[in-house]
Amino acid sequence: MLNLVRKAQKGNDKAFLSLFQEYEQDIYRIAFVYVKNQSDALDVVQETAYRSFKTIKYLKEPKYFKTWLLRIAINCSFDLLRKQKKVVQLKPEYEENVSGDINENTDLKVTVQDLIEGLNEEEKSVVILRFYEGLTFKEISETLTIPLGTAKTILYRALDKLRTKLKGDGFYE
Numbered sequence: 001m002l003n004l005v006r007k008a009q010k011g012n013d014k015a016f017l018s019l020f021q022e023y024e025q026d027i028y029r030i031a032f033v034y035v036k037n038q039s040d041a042l043d044v045v046q047e048t049a050y051r052s053f054k055t056i057k058y059l060k061e062p063k064y065f066k067t068w069l070l071r072i073a074i075n076c077s078f079d080l081l082r083k084q085k086k087v088v089q090l091k092p093e094y095e096e097n098v099s100g101d102i103n104e105n106t107d108l109k110v111t112v113q114d115l116i117e118g119l120n121e122e123e124k125s126v127v128i129l130r131f132y133e134g135l136t137f138k139e140i141s142e143t144l145t146i147p148l149g150t151a152k153t154i155l156y157r158a159l160d161k162l163r164t165k166l167k168g169d170g171f172y173e
Contacts, residue, residue: 005062016056020049023066026133027073033128034077040084047076067143070133074125076141115162123158128157 007015025046031044051072059068116124125144129135135143141151 001065002062005059005065007054009057009059009062011057016053019065020052020069023069024048026066030070030128031077032071035080037095040080042100044073044076044080047080048073051059051076064142067135067139070129070143071145078121115165117156119161120163123161126151126154127158136167 001019004015004019008019008057011154027045028041028107029046030112032038032041035041048069052069055072059065118126119127122144129140131142137148137151137155140146140155141148144151146154
């Protein structure tokens with residue numbers, strides 16, 4: 001893997017393509033969570049490929065290729081959202097994961113979606129990377145270029161906001 005990154009940094013197109021294809025589905029999933037439709041998510045994947053191809057030579061640590069790539073995807077998603085001024089919504093399958101066994105309760109699904117939309121962009125990013133992408137706190141801090149402690153604080157603050165909101169709606173006991 002590191003060897004491929006080094007080759008890609010030296011301009012080897014095939015090495016870059018091989019690396020990018022390995023993470024393409026992850027990039028698409030992250031993009032879809034942010035932009036909420038297939039067409040825009042595919043645009044984000046394409047823009048991520050372009051930006052990462054153009055700037056891979058500036059990647060300082062090849063071992064952080066995945067987190068670097070995910071950060072570019074998140075930035076591309078934000079750029080597209082700012083451009084289109086869209087509201088971020090969760091994909092229905094993710095709502096089911098969040099709501100657990102009670103996923104047949106439509107009110108709860110809508111509430112979970114509304115709750116996550118109520119988080120600021122930083123909180124949303126940390127929650128998505130932690131629970132949907134399964135990244136560790138260290139990987140989250142590297143991806144978002146924030147200190148490890150800050151990543152934890154943001155996640156716990158976001159979870160606290162979600163709990164508080166659920167208590168207010170009478171769903172949380």
